[in-house]
Amino acid sequence: MDAPTSPTLSPSQLATLAALGEERAARVGDVLYRVGDTSYPFVAILEGEVAILDDAGNEIVRHGASGFLGELNLLSGQTVFVTAVVTKPLRYIAVERDALRSLLFEDGPLSDLLLSNFIARREALQTVRGIGLEIVGPRSSEATMRMLEFARGNRLPFSWREAQLPGDGPLPLVRLPGGVELSGPTTGQVSRALGIGRELGRREEVDLLVVGAGPAGLGAAVYGASEGLTTLVVESTALGGQAGSSRRIENYLGFPAGISGSELTSRAVTQARKFGAQLASPYRAVSLEPGNSRHLVRLEEDHEIAARTVLLATGAQYRRLPVDGLSEYEGVTVFYAAGPPEAQLCGASRVAVVGGGNSAGQAAVWLARGGSLVTLLHRRGDLRETMSDYLIHELDRYGVAVRDRSEIAALYGKDGQLEAVTLRDGERLPFAFLFLFLGAQPCTDWLDGAVARAGDGFVLTGAAACVDDLLGTSVPGIFAAGDVRSGSTKRCATAVGEGAMAVQFVHAHLATQELTASPR
């Protein structure tokens, strides 16, 4: 579960942590924390050694002097996924989670070191069998597949046992680290049982409600909260949005070596929380009722938010392949993102990545580097029409076969295990896995007719919605930013920029409202 070289803290970082935490000692065999615990402190090792074990007692890694324990759940507050046992007499500094979080807001270099290693450790944990959640249910159960998507989206370590449950009980069965079982839970219940996320009241009132926590929503959260607005962000699936699933974002300003989507968005989430934005997930917005002084957004599970302003930042979702029987394979051998669990699953197999955009290119390179035999299928005559040059070079470098003018017409296999596809011209190609990157459609169905939308469902803003504000929708006080906006540039940096810019329009709208409301 460690980064490739075991990271260490400098003497001055150890001194900073010592000033904030408590020095403790432990003997060989002592358990510092175990699977299923609700929390644990950050541990910086002064002397000695600690082994990290999975639930069955298998050793994953050891940490020694100047090393540190912990992974992403130290920041998110999730249940503990591993056990830490002392293997050499230990002297260490324990820093409680809240104190660590405040320190990370202030100490840039320490924050960089811990955050990047926590993320690397989480990625490594996702590839270790038997860690985290166990989800039990058949592929035919929609609730089971939704739970798998939730676990993947939130980068939770999990395993799936594809099985029917005895009787007619609700699906799926979810076994939490530590053994607690939930029968047919909602994703919200699992999330709360794992200790993630903020519990919303039945009704909340805020200055700014941001719907969707991708780059646009997180950009707005940082600027809204830092500029004094009570800002609530509701997210239906996983904080980070599409960007969070990107293996590597190479073109985001300020990161010349590129940055993984999960690192970029984890940093953004930490930053938004630092400024006091409230992030609530998973909560899906299901309707929007525009009002005069407040707009009402209803969420699943009977919550409502009365907001003086609303930012729609719900982005877009991947298109599906128009072939029969696709759902039988989805989540088993057909995926919409390529993360560490999928890369591990399909190493040394024949894999097709479908799509001609940069996201397809990135996934193809990532999978090829992980040892898969990758073919990229796209429907145009020349990949250069749709993919950046640097990625086309990378495809070549990592031996990805590229097939132009290739569209899949049918899938063949059994019990969700893909065996082959045929193309429109009838050619049959053996593939064990498919990764689909076919562009996206906007997540706007829930809006119904509340704001004006283009024919393709994207939200109209500015001149297209007959309003002056660039990001204003057809309803005063409701704005849209990022991929959900008709005509937007579908990029991380533009989404962040629009989220930040939307806050200026929010201030202007609130100022007008206050002027109108104040007595003359």
Ligand SMILES: Cc1cc2nc3c(=O)[nH]c(=O)nc-3n(C[C@H](O)[C@H](O)[C@H](O)COP(=O)(O)OP(=O)(O)OC[C@H]3O[C@@H](n4cnc5c(N)ncnc54)[C@H](O)[C@@H]3O)c2cc1C
């Ligand atoms: C694999 C991949 C690689 C990419 N690589 C790059 C790259 O290298 N460079 C680059 O610039 N761009 C890249 N992109 C594009 C970039 O990620 C998007 O442009 C960006 O994420 C858009 O941000 P957004 O906030 O507008 O929307 P999204 O990121 O789509 O976020 C929207 C969020 O809203 C949530 N949501 C939807 N409906 C609801 C609802 N009803 N209630 C509550 N929440 C809801 C969604 O779950 C989601 O989390 C990539 C995209 C993908 C998929």
